[in-house]
Amino acid sequence: MPSFDAVVIGAGVNGLACAGRLSKAGLKVQLVDQAAQVGGAMATREFAPGYRVSAVAHLVNALDARVESGLDLARHGLKWSARDLATTALGENGDHLVLCGAFGERLDGSISAADRAAWTELRVRLLRFAAVLAPFKAMSPPRLAANAGNDLIALAKIALKLRLLGRDDMREFLRLLLINVADVVEDEFADDRLKGLIAFDATLGAHLGPRSPNTLILLLNRLASQAAGTVAGLALPKGGMGAVAAAMANAVAELGVDVRANAPVRRVLVEGDRAVGVELQCGEIIRARHVVSAANPKTTFLDLVGRPQLDTGFVRRTRSIRMRGGAAKFHLALSGAPDFRGADLTSRLVIAPSVNAVENAFNAVKYNRFSEKPVMEIIVPSAFEDGLAPAGHHVLSAIVQFAPREVEGGWNDRRGAFGERIMATLEAHAPGISGLIVAAQMLSPEDIERDYSMIGGDWHHGELAVEQMLFLRPAVGAAGYATPVPGLWLAGAGSHPGGGVSGAAGWNAAERLIGSEGAQ
Amino acid sequence: MKFHDAIVVGAGHNGLVAACYLAKAGLDVLVVEKNDWIGGAAVSRSLHPGFTYSNCSYVSSLLRPEIMRDLDLPRHGLQILPYEGGAVFTRDGGYLAMYRDHDANRREFARHSPRDAEAYDRYARDILRQCRFIRPLLMRTPPDPTSFKPRDLSELAFLGRKFFGLTETERYDMIRFWTMSISDFLDEYFEHPVIKAYLAVSAIIGTALGPMSPGSAYVLLHHYMGDVDGNVGAWGFARGGMGSITQALAKSLEAAGGKIRAGSGVARILVEKGRAVGVVLDNGDELRARRVISNLDLKRTFLTCVDEKDLPAPFVKQVRRFKTRGSSGKLNIALDGLPRFPALPDGSPCIKGDLHFTDSVERMERAYDDWKAGHFSADPFQDMMIPTLIDPTMAPPGKHFMSCFVQYAPPKIEGRDWGDADRDAFAETVIAQIEAHAPGFRNLILHMEVRTPRELEAEVGLTEGNIFQGELTFDQLLFNRPVPGASQYRSPVKDLWMCGSTTHPGGGVMGAPGRNAAAEILRDARKPLAMSDAYAVL
Amino acid sequence: MNDPRLHFNTPLKTTPFHPRIAAANRLNAWGPWGGYSTALVFDDEAMEHTAIRNQASLYDLSPMTKYRVAGPDAAAFLDRLTIRNVAKLAVGAVHYTAWCDDEGKVLDDGTLFRLAENDFRLCCQERHLPWLLDSAFGYDVTIDDETESVAALSLQGPCSFAVLKRAGLDAVAALKPFRMAEFAIGGIPVMISRTGFTGDLGYELWTAPDYALALWDRLFDAGSLHGLRPIGTNALNLARIEAGFIIANMDFVPADIAVRADRARSPFEIGLDWMIDFDKGHFNGRRALLAEKQAGSSRWALVGLDIDGNVAADHAIVYAGRTREVGVVTAAAWSPSVKRNIALAMIERPFHAEHSGDLWVEIYALRELQYQKLMMRARIVDRPFFSHSRRRATPPAEF
Structure with a gap:
C-alpha cells in the first residue's frame, strides 16, 4: 500500500503550491526537495558576510491570488515591504521617467503631452487585452480537440470577453497578438526611455529581443498577472524572497504536508506502466498513488522517469523544449547608498535606454556572447527595509540581460569581463557606485542552472515563447499537467502558465489531479 | 469624356490579373502605369545591348495555375521553365548541393550528415x-x-x-x-x-x-x-524573363478588350462625396471611372494618391503604421562568359540553380543584425542565379545574365537616404563575395545594374523597397492584411479597391491578390465570375 | 571516379552484383529501389516466377536498407523500439518484426537478425536513421547504416537447398527456418539465413561486396543443373503476394512520411498485431496500441481476397454490398501457383468481417483501348494464399 496519496518532487513555489492545494483537498502529501531549505529559487541568501539578498527572483509580479489566499500566506507571515512599486526608467542625465502605480498609472518626469496621452491610451488597451487572456492562467490549458475534457464554460467566457472588447478593439487585439513589441512602442511613442522600458519588460526573462515577433504577448502575459492584490502590480516581500518561501512552507506544514528537505530524488518508480513513487538518492523508496514533479520537464522525463518508459516522439519533443536562459543575476554589497542621479531607490530601476539598446543587448546572446552594454532591472532591497545589510550599508540586486548559458570562452574565464561590463553600465548611471563596493556576486545562467536546477539557467524551465505556451507547454503530450506515464504529473514552471514567483502551474496541476480523482 | 467601368492604377502583375478578370467579365477596364513599360516588379528589361534582365523578381513558382489557365497565359506567350537544384558554397571551399533527383539529393546530404539525409523526408x-x-x-x-x-x-x-x-x-x-x-x-x-x-x-x-x-x-x-506544374515547392524561370508573365497578362487583357496606358503616372485618385470616381494623371489628365482599383501598396495608395481628408483618421493611423521596411537589394549583371566556381565539379548541374554563399544560419542572422542597425550587411546573404543556363533568350550566345538577390539592405542607411557611394559599396560587398568563390568573376562583368531599396521605390513604386508591398508577419497577414477592417480588398473610400501584394495573401509573383480583388469587385457588381475554382488539394 | 561529390552522374547506384545482372538482363528492364537500379524482369516474368516455385531463383537483395545495431544495450534498445519481444530472439535467429511511432502507427516492418548477444542487423524497406538514433537516446548502442557494405542475394525455390549443397554446403541442411549461420563457399565467407520473401523454401546469403561476383558465379556454377535463374522484382512481387507478405509504401504508408495523417496504420490494421508483446515492458507506441486494443478502435483491416474471374484487381476499389466503398486493393495478381485471382486489400472495419460474404471489387480492364468494367465478387480468405510444407521441412528436401 502506498504511504501517500501524492509525492511532490521539488519544493519551489509550484511544488509548495501544488502540495498545499492537494493537501487542502484531503490528500496525504509528501513533498521532497534536494536542497537543505525549501523554496527553490525563492531564496534570500547571504552573498557576503552581513549582506543578504533575494538570490534569484527579486520581485513579485505574478503571485497567483488562489495561492496567496488559499494558503493564507498573510497569516503565515508574508508581509510586503512595498506594493505597487513604481518603476524608474533611468535617463542618462538624471532625467528619469517614473511609472507610478500598476504599470504606470501615472507618469512622473518630463515627457511630451503627446506621449503622455498615447501612453494612457495604450496602457488601458493593453490592460484590457491582458484581462482577456488572464483567465487562461488559472486553468488547465485547453486541448485542441473535441471531448478532451476542456473547461468549455471557462473558454466560452474568454471568447465572450474577447467579443465584448468591441469590433475595433477585437481587431486590434488580433493584430497585436503576435506582433513584436518594438513596432508597437515605436508606432505610439517618441520617448526613448518609455520605449526602452516597455521593450525591456516584454523581453525580461525571454530569449527574444524587442524586434522579435511574438514579444508583445509576453508583455500581456506580465500584465495578466497580479501581485499583492494589484493587477499588473509589482511587490517586494519583506525579508526578501526567502520570506515567501517560509510563509508557504509554514502554510503547507499546517495543512499537513510532510515536507522533507535534503531529499534528492534519484528516479521516479514506474511499475506496470504507472508511476508508483520515487526513489531517493539515498535509496529510500517513497510510494504514492500519484507522483507530481515540479522539477524541470527535461529533468523529469529524461533523468527521473527515463528513456525506456517514454516514446521516441515524446522524447524528441522533450529534448526540443528550448531552455535558453538569457539573464544573469548581479549582486552588490555597498558601503553606502548608490545615487542613480537622484532616482528613488524605493522604486524598481530599469536601465534600458532605448529599444535599440535592448535589441543590441539581445543580439549578443544569439551567438553565445554576453551583451557589451547590458540592460537591467535593479532593486535596492535595503532601501525598503533594514536588516539586509549592516546599518548605513546597502545591497543591490539586478537582473542583467543578456547572458548566454554557454558563453564563448567559458564562464570561468569570462565572468570577470561580464562583471566589468555590468559595472561600467552601473557606473554610467550611478557615478561613484564602484567606490562603494564591499562585495560583488555575479550568477551566470550556468551558475543559476547549477544552484537551482534550472536547465539553461532559464527561470521559466522552458522559454516563455508563443510556440511553448498554453497547450504547447512544456511539450505536446504533457501540456495538461498529465503526462504519458499514468500517475505522473507535472506541476512546475515548465508547465502552463510558466515561471516566476506565481504558483499558478502548481495550483492548476493540483486541481487537475484532484479532478481526475473525482472522475475515478 | 470616356467613362470606364474600372481604372486599375499600376500595371504590375496583380493589377493586370485583376484587370483581366474584370475585362473578361465584360467590364470596360483601363490600366494606367507610371512607367513607360508595364510589369511592375515582374519585368524583362533590356538595359545592356543583347541582354534581358529580370531586374526585379527573378523566379516563378507562386503564380497560381488557376490564373494561368483562366487567362490563357501560355497561349499569350508564357512558358515556365523548371530549374535544376542549387548549392551553397562553404567557407572551407566545399559546397552542399540540392538536386532535383531524390536519391542523388539524399546522397549529397549524406555526404554532410547521414542522419540529416534521412531526416529530410520527414x-x-x-x-x-x-x-x-x-x-x-x-x-x-x-x-x-x-x-x-x-x-x-x-x-x-x-x-x-x-x-x-x-x-x-x-x-x-x-x-x-x-x-x-x-x-x-x-x-x-x-x-x-x-x-x-x-x-x-x-x-x-x-x-x-x-x-x-x-x-x-x-x-x-x-x-x-x-508549384511548377503540380510539383509543390518547385521554382522555375519565365522564358524571356519575368516580364513574360506580365506581357502575357497584357495580351490576355487586350484579348478581353481591356486597355493599358503606360507612361501615365497617377498624381491623385479622385474622391468625390466619399466615392472614388477616377484618377488625375501626372500630366493633369482626368480619367473617370465607376471604380478605381489600386495595385500600389497601401501606403502609396492612401498616403500619396488619396487626400487625407477623404479618409477616416483611424484608418490613416493604421496606414501609417503599416510595415513596409525593405530588406533586399539586387545586382543584375551582364557577363562575358560563364563564371567558374572551382568548388563545383565539372558537369555539376547545380550551377543552373540557386547559388548561395552563406553557410550558416548564424551568418544570415548577423547579416540581419546589420540591417536592424541601419546598415547593409557586411557579409550579405545572396540568392544568385544564372538564368541563361536554362533560358537562352536572355543573353547573346556564350554570354550570361546573372541575377543576385541580396539581403539585407535597409530602406535608409542609418536614417539617411541611400547615396550613390552607399550603393557602390553595397555592390562591392556582393561582388567580393562572389569573386571569393569564383575567381575571375569580376573580369567577366560587362554591365551591372545595382538596385537598393531606393531604386526599387523610385522605379517600381514599392514603398521603402519592400518587395512584398508590406511585411509578412502575422500582424499583417490574413484578416490583418493590409490592416484589420480592410482585409477584403475594399477600403474606407467607396469604390476604391486594393489588388496588390499589399493585400491577402501577400507578395510574390502570385496573382492571387489580383484575382481575389476582382472576385470581390464582381461580387459587388453582381457580375458572374469567369474563373476556375481553387484547384483541388487531394 | 570515387569522388563522392559526383553522384549527380549516377542518380541511381548499382549493386555489387550489377555486372552479372546487367549481362543477364536481356530485356534491359530496370527500376529504382532505395536509390539503386534493380532488374524488374530479366527475360520472362512468368518463367522467373516458375523458377521460384519450381526450381531455384536468385534475386539481388542488396538495396534493402540494413542497419547494424550493436552495443551493451542493443537488445534493450530493440525491445524498446520494436513491437515484438527481442528477448525471445536467440542468437543465430531471425524474426519478422515492426515498429511504431508514439501513436502506434507503423513506421516499417522488417527482419531482425541476432548476429550475437549484443549485435543485430535490422533489414527494412525504408530509411529510418533519425528515428533509430533518437530512439537510442539514453541507450549504449551504436547504429550504422550498412546498406552499402553488405551484399545480399535471395536464393529461393524448391531446389534452393540442392543448389547450396552442390556448392558444397551440406551443412545448410541443419538450418531451420528463421535461423542463420556462417558458412564458406569455396573460400567465400557468407552468412546464410533461412529466410525469404516468397513463402517457399529459400535462403538469403549475406557477404561483403568484394565477394559478390565470385559468390554469384559459384551459385550459378552449382545451380545450372537445378534450373537456377536470376529473377527480377516483378516475379518476386508475384511470389510475395501469393505468400501474403506486405511491403511498406505498397500495402501501407509508413507513418513518418504519410502526408495525409489518416493514411497511417496500426499493426492491428495491417495484420501485424500478432507480433505485439504487451507484457514485455514499455515499447514505442505501447500505450496507444493498448488503448486501441481495449477500445477496439482500429479502423482498418488488411485482408486477403479471393476474387471471381481472372483479371487482376490492382488498386481497385472494394465495395460492400456493391455500393458502399469500404476499401482498396493494395496488391493483386492472378496466382499461377494457386490458380486463383488473389489480392491484398485495406478494408474499413467492420466490413472486413460483417460483409465478408458481400464484398465486391470494381475492376477496370483495359482491352484494346476500351475499358471493360467488371464488378466481381470477392471473399476474404486466410493468408498466405500459397503455402507448402517444403518451406519448413528440416532438413529440406533435395530435388
Whole structure:
C-alpha cells in the first residue's frame, strides 16, 4: 500500500503550491526537495558576510491570488515591504521617467503631452487585452480537440470577453497578438526611455529581443498577472524572497504536508506502466498513488522517469523544449547608498535606454556572447527595509540581460569581463557606485542552472515563447499537467502558465489531479 | 469624356490579373502605369545591348495555375521553365548541393550528415502538410473575425473546418510552425549547419526578419506553397524573363478588350462625396471611372494618391503604421562568359540553380543584425542565379545574365537616404563575395545594374523597397492584411479597391491578390465570375 | 571516379552484383529501389516466377536498407523500439518484426537478425536513421547504416537447398527456418539465413561486396543443373503476394512520411498485431496500441481476397454490398501457383468481417483501348494464399 496519496518532487513555489492545494483537498502529501531549505529559487541568501539578498527572483509580479489566499500566506507571515512599486526608467542625465502605480498609472518626469496621452491610451488597451487572456492562467490549458475534457464554460467566457472588447478593439487585439513589441512602442511613442522600458519588460526573462515577433504577448502575459492584490502590480516581500518561501512552507506544514528537505530524488518508480513513487538518492523508496514533479520537464522525463518508459516522439519533443536562459543575476554589497542621479531607490530601476539598446543587448546572446552594454532591472532591497545589510550599508540586486548559458570562452574565464561590463553600465548611471563596493556576486545562467536546477539557467524551465505556451507547454503530450506515464504529473514552471514567483502551474496541476480523482 | 467601368492604377502583375478578370467579365477596364513599360516588379528589361534582365523578381513558382489557365497565359506567350537544384558554397571551399533527383539529393546530404539525409523526408512531409493547409486559402477572401455577416461567418467556419479536419497533433504542429523561427524549426530536424543554412533561405527572402526571428518559418511556407506544374515547392524561370508573365497578362487583357496606358503616372485618385470616381494623371489628365482599383501598396495608395481628408483618421493611423521596411537589394549583371566556381565539379548541374554563399544560419542572422542597425550587411546573404543556363533568350550566345538577390539592405542607411557611394559599396560587398568563390568573376562583368531599396521605390513604386508591398508577419497577414477592417480588398473610400501584394495573401509573383480583388469587385457588381475554382488539394 | 561529390552522374547506384545482372538482363528492364537500379524482369516474368516455385531463383537483395545495431544495450534498445519481444530472439535467429511511432502507427516492418548477444542487423524497406538514433537516446548502442557494405542475394525455390549443397554446403541442411549461420563457399565467407520473401523454401546469403561476383558465379556454377535463374522484382512481387507478405509504401504508408495523417496504420490494421508483446515492458507506441486494443478502435483491416474471374484487381476499389466503398486493393495478381485471382486489400472495419460474404471489387480492364468494367465478387480468405510444407521441412528436401 502506498504511504501517500501524492509525492511532490521539488519544493519551489509550484511544488509548495501544488502540495498545499492537494493537501487542502484531503490528500496525504509528501513533498521532497534536494536542497537543505525549501523554496527553490525563492531564496534570500547571504552573498557576503552581513549582506543578504533575494538570490534569484527579486520581485513579485505574478503571485497567483488562489495561492496567496488559499494558503493564507498573510497569516503565515508574508508581509510586503512595498506594493505597487513604481518603476524608474533611468535617463542618462538624471532625467528619469517614473511609472507610478500598476504599470504606470501615472507618469512622473518630463515627457511630451503627446506621449503622455498615447501612453494612457495604450496602457488601458493593453490592460484590457491582458484581462482577456488572464483567465487562461488559472486553468488547465485547453486541448485542441473535441471531448478532451476542456473547461468549455471557462473558454466560452474568454471568447465572450474577447467579443465584448468591441469590433475595433477585437481587431486590434488580433493584430497585436503576435506582433513584436518594438513596432508597437515605436508606432505610439517618441520617448526613448518609455520605449526602452516597455521593450525591456516584454523581453525580461525571454530569449527574444524587442524586434522579435511574438514579444508583445509576453508583455500581456506580465500584465495578466497580479501581485499583492494589484493587477499588473509589482511587490517586494519583506525579508526578501526567502520570506515567501517560509510563509508557504509554514502554510503547507499546517495543512499537513510532510515536507522533507535534503531529499534528492534519484528516479521516479514506474511499475506496470504507472508511476508508483520515487526513489531517493539515498535509496529510500517513497510510494504514492500519484507522483507530481515540479522539477524541470527535461529533468523529469529524461533523468527521473527515463528513456525506456517514454516514446521516441515524446522524447524528441522533450529534448526540443528550448531552455535558453538569457539573464544573469548581479549582486552588490555597498558601503553606502548608490545615487542613480537622484532616482528613488524605493522604486524598481530599469536601465534600458532605448529599444535599440535592448535589441543590441539581445543580439549578443544569439551567438553565445554576453551583451557589451547590458540592460537591467535593479532593486535596492535595503532601501525598503533594514536588516539586509549592516546599518548605513546597502545591497543591490539586478537582473542583467543578456547572458548566454554557454558563453564563448567559458564562464570561468569570462565572468570577470561580464562583471566589468555590468559595472561600467552601473557606473554610467550611478557615478561613484564602484567606490562603494564591499562585495560583488555575479550568477551566470550556468551558475543559476547549477544552484537551482534550472536547465539553461532559464527561470521559466522552458522559454516563455508563443510556440511553448498554453497547450504547447512544456511539450505536446504533457501540456495538461498529465503526462504519458499514468500517475505522473507535472506541476512546475515548465508547465502552463510558466515561471516566476506565481504558483499558478502548481495550483492548476493540483486541481487537475484532484479532478481526475473525482472522475475515478 | 470616356467613362470606364474600372481604372486599375499600376500595371504590375496583380493589377493586370485583376484587370483581366474584370475585362473578361465584360467590364470596360483601363490600366494606367507610371512607367513607360508595364510589369511592375515582374519585368524583362533590356538595359545592356543583347541582354534581358529580370531586374526585379527573378523566379516563378507562386503564380497560381488557376490564373494561368483562366487567362490563357501560355497561349499569350508564357512558358515556365523548371530549374535544376542549387548549392551553397562553404567557407572551407566545399559546397552542399540540392538536386532535383531524390536519391542523388539524399546522397549529397549524406555526404554532410547521414542522419540529416534521412531526416529530410520527414521534414519535406511536414512542410508539405503546411502547404496543403494553406494553398486552398490563397484564393479566398479572408473573413473578418469580428463580423457577424453570413459570408464572414461561413468563411470562418471554412477555416475552422479545415483546422479541425487535421489530427490533434497536426493542429499543434501547425500553430508551432506558424509561430516559430526557421532556425528553431530546422534544429528539430537537422544537425548540420550547412544543411540548415540552405534550407533556411526561403524563410528570409524578402522579409525584414532574420532566421532566428519567430514567424520566419511561415515565410518559408510562403515560398514553398507554389508549384511548377503540380510539383509543390518547385521554382522555375519565365522564358524571356519575368516580364513574360506580365506581357502575357497584357495580351490576355487586350484579348478581353481591356486597355493599358503606360507612361501615365497617377498624381491623385479622385474622391468625390466619399466615392472614388477616377484618377488625375501626372500630366493633369482626368480619367473617370465607376471604380478605381489600386495595385500600389497601401501606403502609396492612401498616403500619396488619396487626400487625407477623404479618409477616416483611424484608418490613416493604421496606414501609417503599416510595415513596409525593405530588406533586399539586387545586382543584375551582364557577363562575358560563364563564371567558374572551382568548388563545383565539372558537369555539376547545380550551377543552373540557386547559388548561395552563406553557410550558416548564424551568418544570415548577423547579416540581419546589420540591417536592424541601419546598415547593409557586411557579409550579405545572396540568392544568385544564372538564368541563361536554362533560358537562352536572355543573353547573346556564350554570354550570361546573372541575377543576385541580396539581403539585407535597409530602406535608409542609418536614417539617411541611400547615396550613390552607399550603393557602390553595397555592390562591392556582393561582388567580393562572389569573386571569393569564383575567381575571375569580376573580369567577366560587362554591365551591372545595382538596385537598393531606393531604386526599387523610385522605379517600381514599392514603398521603402519592400518587395512584398508590406511585411509578412502575422500582424499583417490574413484578416490583418493590409490592416484589420480592410482585409477584403475594399477600403474606407467607396469604390476604391486594393489588388496588390499589399493585400491577402501577400507578395510574390502570385496573382492571387489580383484575382481575389476582382472576385470581390464582381461580387459587388453582381457580375458572374469567369474563373476556375481553387484547384483541388487531394 | 570515387569522388563522392559526383553522384549527380549516377542518380541511381548499382549493386555489387550489377555486372552479372546487367549481362543477364536481356530485356534491359530496370527500376529504382532505395536509390539503386534493380532488374524488374530479366527475360520472362512468368518463367522467373516458375523458377521460384519450381526450381531455384536468385534475386539481388542488396538495396534493402540494413542497419547494424550493436552495443551493451542493443537488445534493450530493440525491445524498446520494436513491437515484438527481442528477448525471445536467440542468437543465430531471425524474426519478422515492426515498429511504431508514439501513436502506434507503423513506421516499417522488417527482419531482425541476432548476429550475437549484443549485435543485430535490422533489414527494412525504408530509411529510418533519425528515428533509430533518437530512439537510442539514453541507450549504449551504436547504429550504422550498412546498406552499402553488405551484399545480399535471395536464393529461393524448391531446389534452393540442392543448389547450396552442390556448392558444397551440406551443412545448410541443419538450418531451420528463421535461423542463420556462417558458412564458406569455396573460400567465400557468407552468412546464410533461412529466410525469404516468397513463402517457399529459400535462403538469403549475406557477404561483403568484394565477394559478390565470385559468390554469384559459384551459385550459378552449382545451380545450372537445378534450373537456377536470376529473377527480377516483378516475379518476386508475384511470389510475395501469393505468400501474403506486405511491403511498406505498397500495402501501407509508413507513418513518418504519410502526408495525409489518416493514411497511417496500426499493426492491428495491417495484420501485424500478432507480433505485439504487451507484457514485455514499455515499447514505442505501447500505450496507444493498448488503448486501441481495449477500445477496439482500429479502423482498418488488411485482408486477403479471393476474387471471381481472372483479371487482376490492382488498386481497385472494394465495395460492400456493391455500393458502399469500404476499401482498396493494395496488391493483386492472378496466382499461377494457386490458380486463383488473389489480392491484398485495406478494408474499413467492420466490413472486413460483417460483409465478408458481400464484398465486391470494381475492376477496370483495359482491352484494346476500351475499358471493360467488371464488378466481381470477392471473399476474404486466410493468408498466405500459397503455402507448402517444403518451406519448413528440416532438413529440406533435395530435388
